[in-house]
Amino acid sequence: MNILIGNDNNLNSKLIEEIKILTPIERMTLTDLEQKNIEQVPDGYLFINLLDTIIQSSVILRQLKEKFPKHTIIAMHCFQVDHMIESLIQEGFDAYISVLNFEEGIHDVITSA
Numbered sequence: 001m002n003i004l005i006g007n008d009n010n011l012n013s014k015l016i017e018e019i020k021i022l023t024p025i026e027r028m029t030l031t032d033l034e035q036k037n038i039e040q041v042p043d044g045y046l047f048i049n050l051l052d053t054i055i056q057s058s059v060i061l062r063q064l065k066e067k068f069p070k071h072t073i074i075a076m077h078c079f080q081v082d083h084m085i086e087s088l089i090q091e092g093f094d095a096y097i098s099v100l101n102f103e104e105g106i107h108d109v110i111t112s113a
Contacts, residue, residue, distance in 0.1 A: 005030050006049035006076075011099060015076070018103055019047065022110045030060065033067075043070045045110065050077045051099065058091050065092070074109055076102070 002025040006012040012027055019025045023045070028036070030053055046064055050057055057075065064073050075093040078100050079085050085096045097105035 002026070002045045002047075003028055003033065004047045004049065005033060006047075006052040009052075012049060012052070015047065015049070015099070015102060015106075018106050019110075022107065030055070034063075044068070044072070046071045046073045047076055047097070047106075048073065049099065050075055057088060057093075061092050072109070 002019070002023050004012060004016055004019065004025055004027045006015070006027060007029060008027070016025060016027055025045070025047075030048075046068060048057075048060060048064070050060075053060060061073060061075075064071070072094045073092075074095045074097055075088040076097050076099050077084075077088070078098060079088075079096070080098065080100070088096050095109045097109060
């Protein structure tokens with residue numbers, strides 16, 4: 001199961017369109033994901049638009065890893081500075097994609113797996 005975690009807005013709609021070119025995906029808010037009893041599947045991608053969250057990224061990551069231990073978890077944000085991006089990777093995210101230039105990043109993440 002592949003999920004984009006984010007609000008219902010134009011940016012996330014564009015992200016969904018781009019990801020759907022490569023793999024099936026659905027969008028949920030973090031609250032939806034916490035409240036729904038989602039059937040565990042062996043693996044997949046979790047794209048988390050950190051612009052849509054108020055919880056610290058490390059807390060979100062811990063929750064996602066507990067619920068989806070075998071999924072690839074990709075942080076999405078507008079960071080362009082290397083040390084900010086590297087801090088997300090050091091927290092434990094599997095990859096980072098900038099929402100400012102996401103087309104190539106999404107393709108690279110999905111095709112490299």
